[in-house]
Amino acid sequence: MDKTLFLLKHGNNFLLVQMYVDDIIFVDSSHALVAKFAETMSREFEMSMMDELNFFLGLQVxxxxxxxxxxxxxxxxxxLWKFDMTNAKTMSTPMFVLVALDMDKDGEAVDQKEYRSMIGSLLYLTAMRSDI
Incomplete structure (x- = not known):
């Protein structure tokens, strides 16, 4: 289903390659496959080898x-820093789940761009952490 994930099988060995824009990670069951893949890619593209994966697309590994x-x-x-919330208190559930929300007619207008940015940031976090 993922059009950026590739699998190469060679006998009992395999090579998995994941690409996203200009980032690429790969793992194998045989060091020889990785060496050959890295050599082939280096001939075709300018790339740097980083050894063990520590960080990929905002994810720490x-x-x-x-x-x-x-x-x-x-x-x-x-x-938290971007939205000036570094001193915010943690909660297991951020709000009551069965409460109906009413419009606050006397409230301040919300910056739509900042609100959308917050929601996008939280959606990215919940894509990896469904418990958030």
Missing amino acids: KQTKKGTFVYQSKYTKHV
Whole structure:
């Protein structure tokens, strides 16, 4: 379904390649496949090899013997800073879920551009963290 994810099978070995604009990550079951892929790509395109994956598309990646973990603390802190919310208190649920909302006729107008930017930032976070 993902048009930017590629799989190469060579016998019992495989190579997975994920591309997004000018970022590319790849993983394999055989070091020989990675070396050949990197060599071929370097002949065709200007690229730099970064070794172990630590950061991709705003996602932080930590690889340990217990597994690979993906998290977004850096992006979350940036969003809080961007919208001047670094001193905000955390809550398990940001609002009551069964309360009907009424228009605040005496309230201040909201900056539509900033509001949309906030919603977009939160949607990006929830794409990886459905528990948010």
